[in-house]
Amino acid sequence: MQLANELITLAAAEIPGAEPTEIPGLAEPVAKLFGYGLWLLVLAGAGGAGFGVYKLAIADKSRHGGGSEPFKWMGAGVATILLAGSLITILNGIAG
Numbered sequence: 229m230q231l232a233n234e235l236i237t238l239a240a241a242e243i244p245g246a247e248p249t250e251i252p253g254l255a256e257p258v259a260k261l262f263g264y265g266l267w268l269l270v271l272a273g274a275g276g277a278g279f280g281v282y283k284l285a286i287a288d289k290s291r292h293g294g295g296s297e298p299f300k301w302m303g304a305g306v307a308t309i310l311l312a313g314s315l316i317t318i319l320n321g322i323a324g
Contacts, residue, residue, distance in 0.1 A: 263319075269312035277305030 280301030287298055 263316075266312045266316050266319075270309055270316075273305045273308030273312065275305070276308060277302050280305060 280298045280303075283301060284298035287295060289295075
């Protein structure tokens with residue numbers, strides 16, 4: 229249990245600061261929730277891609293195993309990261 233807590237602490241130190249930039253014309257609570265929501269999408273995408281790698285590692289490598297499922301997880305995770313990252317970039321460009 230102590231190792232798990234230490235790993236979580238180390239992982240939290242590596243996450244970039246998720247300070248959302250205020251978007252003109254939006255109420256402050258909405259802007260904050262939207263900004264934090266996009267950062268959570270990036271983390272969820274990373275988790276999905278990691279889960280896909282895990283499923284690929286433990287998958288049945290014979291001809292009878294459904295080998296496409298791990299790639300679906302990895303592809304969805306990467307697509308989520310790209311979409312949320314581009315939205316963060318666009319919104320930061322708008323907020324200036």
